[in-house]
Every structure is written in C-alpha cells, then in structure tokens.
Amino acid sequence: MALLVEQLLNGIQLGVTLFLLAAGLTLVFGIMGVINLAHGSLYMIGAFAAAFVAAETGSVLLALLGGLVAAGLTGMAIEFVVLRRLYARDHLDQVLATFGLILFFNQGMVILFGRQPIFVALPPFLAGAVEILPGVPYPVYRLLIIVLGLLVALGLWFLIQKTRIGALVRAGATHREMVRALGVDIRLLYTLVFGLGALLAGFAGVMAGPVYSVNVGMGEQILILTFVVVVIGGVGSIRGAMFGALLVGIVDTMLRAYVPGLLRTMMDASQADMLGAGLASMGVYLLMALVLLLKPRGLFPAHA
C-alpha cells in the first residue's frame, strides 16, 4: 500500500514535469499552428542556464531566475527571427526549420559547455527526504516539483480563464481569423504566447536539472513523450495537456513498477522481466493509439 502511494507520487511528479513542457507546446501549436520541435531546446537552455548561474553565484533564486530569463528570451528571439516567417508555410517547413534549430542549439551548447553532463547541486534544505507515510521516505525535492508544477498549472488556468490576455489566447485557439478581424495585434499575441511556452519549458528544465542529468540533447529525450501528451490531451488544450500529462506520467510509472511483477506470477522470472520492460515502454504509445482510435482529436479537443 505504502509502495503504491509512493509510485503514485512518482507518476504525478513525472506528469507535472511533462505538463510544464506540454503546456507550451500545445499552446503554440493550438494558437499559432506551429509545430515547434525546438521546444526541447528551450528546456535544455533553461537547465543549462540555471546550472551555470547556480555554479557561479550559489544562489537558488538567481539560478531559477537565470533559467527562466534565458529560456524566455531565447523563445521570443526564436519567434521573432525564425517562426514569424513560417506561419503561412506548410507544417513540413516548420518542422524542418525547428529541427534545424535543435541542431543549432545542441551544437551551441557543445561549444559553450562541452559534451560532458554538468553537475547541478541541490540546495541543502531540499536535499533530504521526508516520511510521507510511516516507513516511506520521499525526496523533498520531488515533492517541491509536484507542488510548484501544480501551482503553475493553477496560475496558467487563472491566466487563461480569468484575464484579458487569456481570453485572447482562447479566442486565438478557436477562431484565429475572427480575433485578427477584431483588430487585435495578433503578432504581439504570438510573441507573448511563444515566450510563455518557452518560459514554462525553461522552468521544467530548471526543475529537472538537479534530478536528471543536464547534458546536450536532454530536450529531445523528453520531447517525444511530450508530443504523446499533446496528442492524447488534444492539440491546443491546456486542460488536455494537464490531464494528458498526469495520465501519461502515472500510466508510465505504474506500468514500469508493476507489469514485470505481475508477469512474474505467470512465467519464468527473467523472461517476465524482459517482457514486462518491453510492455511497459510500449504502454504510453499504446495508450496514445487507443485514444486516437476512440477520440481522434484527443481527450479535450480545443477546436470545437
């Protein structure tokens, strides 16, 4: 039982990290109609910038700020310099251009920081573990990721549902032409939305730094799963991204944790482990296929 709770928390934590990435991706795609493969690069830039600032200053707050600013500014620069020219173009052109950006940023990071993964220290007051249930210590830092991630989700919900900017974003996601016809500066809105998405990706990168390994190419590793989240949740829907991310996080964690054990009761141990690992890693993709089959536009489609 205690183990189940712990694994559930693990799933939620993975889901929250995925949400931070998927929210930006789905917003950019839903509103601007752009597939941004370089979204993972922004995650990487956030992680590297935070690691760099942390190593230079030793301040957690400055590191967080550094990561956010670097990712946000890079995001807006990408929008201003590259993507602006691609809105009217075919998706294939966008994919090509943003894939080029991945290569550009990866090589840039190799030049700046080298290929070796870099060390990110946890601040001492976050390093320990607390007992969430008797006998089940859980890392404080992972709890913090969950809390901050949920707070960001709440903030995002408020921003999108309760503010004027949010209203424009929602309108942009459903009736882009109408928003433009009403005289809203859609270009500014696009830059803001892209910057927001970049900020979220950067935040995910900053949070991931001390837990995962900070290295060149870290963005592409997680981006594939993020795309799965976006497809499951419904393209352009923040609510979909939230539920999709939690679903993927929990399903992925639970499958990894329990499928091999379940199969062990039915067959030879080492065969069960092998098959279980295979099934677990297929799990989220099967889930995606299933969702596409039943609800081709995702669980929470943004476009009515």
Place this chain on the structure above:
Amino acid sequence: MRISASRRAVLAAGLALAASPLPKPAIAQGAPLRIGVITTLSGPGGYLGADARDALQLAAEMNGGRLGDVPVQFVVEDDALRPAQGKQIAERFLRNERIRLFTGVIFSNVLGAVVPDILDADGIYVSCNAGPSNFAGRECRRNYFVVSWQNDNLHESAGALANIMGYQRVFILAPNYQAGRDALTGFKRLFRGTITNEVYTRLDQTDYAAEMAQIRAARPDAVYHFHPGGLGIAFIRQYAQAGLLGTIPQVLPAPSMDVVTLAAVGDAAEGVDVSSHWNSDFDNAESRRFVDAFRRRYNRMPTYYAQQAYDTALAIGAALRGTGGSVSDPEAFRTAMLRADFPSTRGNFRFGPNQHPIQDWYALKVERVGGQLALVTKRKILENHSDAYAAQCRI
C-alpha cells in the same frame, strides 16, 4: 479538415524526431591511411565518443601522426546512438570513401548494425568499446577484433566483486538493449548469491523514481546497475535523493561510474564500489604516459573510453607495422593483430581464441584523495579473464 492535417503533422514531427539522420560531409585527403571512426558524439552518450575520438587522435599525434610507422588520418562521424545512422555512415565510408579499416563504435546496438556490413565488404573492424555477446561466440568473425572487453566481462567482474564484498541478496538493473541484457547475464554468471529483482529500464529513461521505490521495498544487501553515461548520473543522483545511499550499498561496473559521471554525481558517489579493467592511477609506464599526455592535450582526466581507444590505436599500429602499412590483405593484418605486440595501458593484455581480450580485472572505490573524489584502485578481482563465449568460436 485543418485539424486532422495538423494532427498528422504532429505525429510526423514526432517520427522525424525519432529517426532523423544528421549527415555531415567527410573530410577527404589523399596520402595517409584513412581509418573510419563511427562513434557517438551527440546526445547523453556524446562524451563517450568524444573521449574515444580524442584518444585515437592523441595516439597518432604522440607518434607524429603515425600508427606503426604509417601516416594515418581518422575520418570521424557521429552515429547519434542510432543504429540506422551508423549503418548509413558505414556504407558511405565503404563505398564512397573506400575506407577498409574501422573503429569507434561505443554502443552495442549501433555495432550490431555497423559491423556486418563492414565485414561482408572485406573490411576490418577493431572495437574500442562495445563487445556484444552475439559476435563473441558462434558468430565470431575473422576480421573483427575487440580491444576493450567482451560486454559480459564488465559485469562478471562486478558479480565477482559482490561475492568478495559478501553480499547475499542483490537487486540488479540495466537498460533494455543488447548490452543491458549482456550486463545482467554477465553479473549473474559469477555472482553466487540470490537476485532479489531483475529490472530492465529504458535506454531513453531519465526518471528512475519507480525503480527506487522497488529497491526500497525489496531491501537487498546491495544494488548493481549498469547505466552508462548520462543515464548513470541521473540514476545515482536519484538514488541519493531517495535516501538509499546510506542504507543500501552499490556495486557498479565501470560504465556506471567513470571520471565524468563521478564529477557530475558529486558527493553521492563517495564509497561506491566499482569493477574495471583500468583506472587512471594504474602504475605502469604506458598508462602514466597516456594519462599525462591526455591531460596535457585536452585539459581533463581521460575516462576508460579514452584509454580503450588509445589501446585500440596502439593495437592497430602494431598490426600495421606487421603488414608494412597495408590493409588490403586482411589475413596478414589478422596475423599481425593477434600478436598484440604493443604495450597496453592496462599492463596484462592478449587476444583470446575469439579475438577478444584476456586481461585482469580490478576493484576500485570512490574515495577522497586530497579533498577531491577520485576512483582509487584497490585489488585484483579476476586474473587472465577470458569470456564465456570464446569456446563457441570456430575461426
């Protein structure tokens, strides 16, 4: 209509991401013997290939651009840890660049795609890292040499180390790919205790929380895991964060704890036991010469990936000296190669009947040396150790 088109585009984008080649033009010149180096330079495993490449080049530079009196040039390309991409590079090197001699592959899954093409075209492959089981036994080949180790060796030595440490119940993990499966098989071959759990992780996994919870629930005497490069950094850091570090000791094979992982893991690595065939503190002339030269040239400590590549370069040099610099006669090259007439950085080295190494294995421990964490060599675990597949090889 627009929506379904865009969904397809999202899927296509994901697909493009999963299987995108990164072609780069090769540098071509006339005179020197060109050696194809297909290695992993990007992604989380990027530093492994970079170390191998740098050590190969260093070995040539230390001899005035020559290996075995022959001027050589390394033609390096990045396989990005994608077997298909490695295969494409091999085909291009063979057909367009007319390269006959290859090395460099880090990962076994890439090696599996690259080596058959090279050997079928009468090329020669000398492995500086991956030594998967499938090419060590019945399917061993005349023009395929491994200077590093057979994959299982890394893990057999860790199993032997666990015996020495007196551990009875061990929890073992490895990524689900050829080398990962070899790892767990290898560990179990020499380990005499019981295995509490056998877990396969993913090669692209970054979060190990689910595994940490399983480890805590299983309460083993020790944990053994094979996670090369960035995977190991994430794993060991999360191991410490989960509060397991003080309670359950780890026994690791060399790939899970090299000098780069050590620096990135930090204090969480202190006291970890590691098994390896080489360490930067080895007290023999060739090793000292190599470590000094590498540090001077690249301003960092070499990993064992660099050391193996350096040994590979020396082995190739010895073979080239034997053939007078020619690779057109693979049989002559083979005869010269198998003599292993070079001073290895690991001291004791010769080729077994399947053209894989017979060498010694050592126990290392992460300790503080002058305030800095470092891998310190402790004792010999296995002497003149061959591999389990050598007997099946008929060549």
